[in-house]
Amino acid sequence: MRISAPQMGNLHIMLDDLFGRLGVEYVQPPPSSTKTLQLGAKHSPEFACLPLKINIGNFIEALEVGADTLVMAGGHGPCRFGYYGIVEERILRDLGYDFRFIMLEPFSDGVWAFYKVFESLSPGLSIRKLWKILKISFSKARAIDRLHKRALQLRAYEANRGDTTRALHGAEEIMAAAHTAEEIEAAASESMAVIEAVERDSGRDVLRIGIVGEFYLLLEPFSNFGLEETLGQMGVYLERSVWVTDWIAPNSNNVIYGYPKKTIEKKAEPFLDQNVGGEGRETIGSLVNFAEMGFDGVIQLLPFGCMPENIATSIIPRVQQEHDIPVLTLAFDEQTGRAGMVTRVEAFLDLLEARRRNRPGAALKPGTAASA
Amino acid sequence: MRIGIPRSLLYYKYLPFWKTFLTGMGAEVETSPLTNKKILSRGVEVAENELCVPVKAFYGHCMALRDNGVDALFVPRVVSVEERAYTCPKFLGLPDMIGAVAGSLELPPLLTPRLNQREKPREFKLQLMDFAREQFGLRRLEALAALESARLAQRRYQEGLAGGRKPLDLLPASRFNTPRWRPPAEKRKRIGLLGHPYNIYDGYLTQNLIARLEEMGAELVLPEMTDHNVLMKAATDVPKQLYWTYEKEIMGAINLWTEKQMVDGVVYVLAFACGPDSLIQVLIEHRAKLHNIPLMSLTIDEHSGEAGLITRIEAFIDMLMRKKTAA
Ligand code: SF4
Ligand code: SF4
Numbered sequence: 283m284r285i286s287a288p289q290m291g292n293l294h295i296m297l298d299d300l301f302g303r304l305g306v307e308y309v310q311p312p313p314s315s316t317k318t319l320q321l322g323a324k325h326s327p328e329f330a331c332l333p334l335k336i337n338i339g340n341f342i343e344a345l346e347v348g349a350d351t352l353v354m355a356g357g358h359g360p361c362r363f364g365y366y367g368i369v370e371e372r373i374l375r376d377l378g379y380d381f382r383f384i385m386l387e388p389f390s391d392g393v394w395a396f397y398k399v400f401e402s403l404s405p406g407l408s409i410r411k412l413w414k415i416l417k418i419s420f421s422k423a424r425a426i427d428r429l430h431k432r433a434l435q436l437r438a439y440e441a442n443r444g445d446t447t448r449a450l451h452g453a454e455e456i457m458a459a460a461h462t463a464e465e466i467e468a469a470a471s472e473s474m475a476v477i478e479a480v481e482r483d484s485g486r487d488v489l490r491i492g493i494v495g496e497f498y499l500l501l502e503p504f505s506n507f508g509l510e511e512t513l514g515q516m517g518v519y520l521e522r523s524v525w526v527t528d529w530i531a532p533n534s535n536n537v538i539y540g541y542p543k544k545t546i547e548k549k550a551e552p553f554l555d556q557n558v559g560g561e562g563r564e565t566i567g568s569l570v571n572f573a574e575m576g577f578d579g580v581i582q583l584l585p586f587g588c589m590p591e592n593i594a595t596s597i598i599p600r601v602q603q604e605h606d607i608p609v610l611t612l613a614f615d616e617q618t619g620r621a622g623m624v625t626r627v628e629a630f631l632d633l634l635e636a637r638r639r640n641r642p643g644a645a646l647k648p649g650t651a652a653s654a
Numbered sequence: 655m656r657i658g659i660p661r662s663l664l665y666y667k668y669l670p671f672w673k674t675f676l677t678g679m680g681a682e683v684e685t686s687p688l689t690n691k692k693i694l695s696r697g698v699e700v701a702e703n704e705l706c707v708p709v710k711a712f713y714g715h716c717m718a719l720r721d722n723g724v725d726a727l728f729v730p731r732v733v734s735v736e737e738r739a740y741t742c743p744k745f746l747g748l749p750d751m752i753g754a755v756a757g758s759l760e761l762p763p764l765l766t767p768r769l770n771q772r773e774k775p776r777e778f779k780l781q782l783m784d785f786a787r788e789q790f791g792l793r794r795l796e797a798l799a800a801l802e803s804a805r806l807a808q809r810r811y812q813e814g815l816a817g818g819r820k821p822l823d824l825l826p827a828s829r830f831n832t833p834r835w836r837p838p839a840e841k842r843k844r845i846g847l848l849g850h851p852y853n854i855y856d857g858y859l860t861q862n863l864i865a866r867l868e869e870m871g872a873e874l875v876l877p878e879m880t881d882h883n884v885l886m887k888a889a890t891d892v893p894k895q896l897y898w899t900y901e902k903e904i905m906g907a908i909n910l911w912t913e914k915q916m917v918d919g920v921v922y923v924l925a926f927a928c929g930p931d932s933l934i935q936v937l938i939e940h941r942a943k944l945h946n947i948p949l950m951s952l953t954i955d956e957h958s959g960e961a962g963l964i965t966r967i968e969a970f971i972d973m974l975m976r977k978k979t980a981a
Contacts, residue, residue: 327932327933327935327936328932329926329927329928329929329931329932329935330932330933331929331932334933356894358738358897359739359740359897359898360740360741360742360743360746360897360898361743361929362929362930362932362933364897365894365896365897365933365934366933367894368892368893368894368937369933369934369936369937371893372936372937372940373936376940385894553750553753553754554747554750555750556731556733556746556747556750556768557746558743558744558746558747559740559743559746560743562743562747586704586927587704587927587929587932588929589742589743589744589929590743590747592702592704592705592744593743593744593746593747593750593751595702595704596701596702596705596747596751596754597747597750597751597753597754599754599755600753600754600755600757603757613704
């Protein structure tokens with residue numbers, strides 16, 4: 283069995299680890315590229331949201347390099363994600379591919395069904411063993427998320443452009459090699475030290491921006507033209523509201539993001555008092571959150587036509603009546619170009635800087651410049 | 655108190671229920687006019703650009719009711735109408751979306767009861783009774799009586815639909831979609847018209863589609879002609895249960911029509927940027943192909959023009975006519 287799954291940010295490092303422990307051969311699809319997207323868009327319905335189109339491209343490319351089993355996460359709405367898998371399977375079969383398809387429905391849906399999926403991949407696996415594997419694999423994923431979070435904060439201060447990204451790659455390699463619990467723990471501090479060691483110019487006056495929006499757009503740099511790295515290198519300190527491991531473990535209080543789901547929902551309540559699927563409510567709650575923390579601005583990222591985010595976008599002006607914070611909304615589809623995005627981002631940064639100059643009191647409060 | 659119900663979205667499904675219920679609580683009910691150019695263009699202007707056209711139209715309907723001076727707008731939050739399912743996310747967020755512009759548009763206060771049967775099927779009765787108490791000070795028995803007459807009104811509506819009448823024949827003051835003439839019965843083709851009722855029955859949004867189809871020789875088969883439960887059952891013929899009730903109705907209809915050969919062709923109307931339809935479209939087209947039923951997908955948005963639409967359906971119906979002669 284050669285198993286594969288869509289690409290998304292650093293998910294492949296996590297899957298490589300997980301499938302390795304289960305004794306299943308994992309085929310990483312070639313990194314998402316323009317070709318992947320074109321391929322996916324060609325075979326997907328026109329109005330499908332962007333993540334589905336890239337998924338299709340990934341699956342085709344994975345099948346082409348020899349994957350014979352595809353896994354996709356499920357869910358129960360109300361947005362599209364929970365039905366992606368069914369539609370993706372249909373599209374691929376209509377294209378004539380032969381493969382085994384596995385929909386992995388959330389753990390909370392039923393532990394037994396969840397276990398059975400893994401047991402079918404790794405016969406003889408006991409529930410206890412699965413639990414141990416998931417736990418250790420997850421701890422590694424957590425450590426990787428922490429590295430990325432720190433990189434988002436520190437890149438703004440790097441003395442030499444590109445150092446943070448290079449350090450991050452090195453740090454990820456250290457993490458990838460760790461296997462036992464002890465090794466993971468050691469690698470976590472060793473890799474974090476690599477990031478912290480990047481030479482900085484701590485006196486730099488940086489803008490602080492919160493990134494909110496749809497899960498995939500936030501987690502897959504290919505889908506947003508590496509926006510976070512670009513912003514960091516323009517000297518912007520970033521916090522992001524969505525993290526893979528926070529999503530996998532929704533009951534763990536968003537430890538990476540740092541603000542429990544409940545807190546964020548409460549902040550959204552006056553404006554959007556309902557889960558509308560995806561991250562719609564979280565986008566509103568986090569916008570309020572970043573505004574309260576005195577961030578200079580917020581960027582909302584979404585796939586074109588994303589329902590939960592379109593709802594959020596509709597509501598943002600009302601949030602802004604109460605919280606004075608600039609928001610830049612960027613929607614992406616297969617026609618979006620990098621140049622247009624960068625122009626809009628640059629104009630936004632100009633606006634934020636002008637606001638800072640006009641409101642000297644709004645400059646960074648001492649101590650809030652993170653621990654740079 | 656005069657309460658305005660926008661003639662848009664779920665109006666086409668539940669007007670008899672809502673109207674009877676609100677009237678039963680002592681309110682006067684007023685609906686907005688049929689969608690027209692002004693309503694749509696005002697909606698398009700204030701609504702977020704990426705939203706689907708029926709939701710944009712909804713904004714315009716709210717503004718029309720404001721202009722008519724109603725005291726309140728009825729914008730329920732219809733989260734779920736059956737166990738373990740949802741409606742569309744946009745219906746879940748609708749009161750907040752309208753709420754976000756209520757101030758700047760000077761809309762009257764919104765009445766937004768939350769209807770959610772996802773966890774427990776009977777819960778919605780309690781939710782409506784709470785609403786009746788909080789908004790109208792109605793006691794339990796009075797609320798129950800209003801609910802009961804609302805239920806009966808809705809049942810009559812659904813029976814009428816099952817008998818082959820169109821929502822527009824049964825809903826008040828709607829004369830859209832009436833064909834100017836029709837070819838004789840023996841020359842007609844059975845066309846299944848698939849899509850959300852607020853799109854296919856909104857004669858303005860779909861450019862008189864129903865009338866045009868009938869003039870060209872369509873004998874329309876509509877999802878509403880089949881009992882809801884039968885549709886739901888037919889919809890289970892998929893690898894994973896759909897969690898959107900209204901998409902399930904559409905899936906159920908196509909499954910039934912193809913399996914029982916109830917139609918000669920299908921016209922599938924979907925709104926540009928409709929989330930749920932963008933996915934189930936794949937399954938619907940697959941299904942039609944599997945059973946050899948010609949299907950045409952028609953996408954509508956605020957720029958759709960009648961000329962383009964007519965050309966497309968003409969070509970489609972011609973093709974169906976030729977198919978029969980060939981056989
Ligand atoms: S959250 Fe948005 S992009 Fe993601 S599946 Fe839902 S509609 Fe699509
Ligand atoms: S189901 Fe589609 S057309 Fe209807 S409101 Fe939702 S997105 Fe719009």
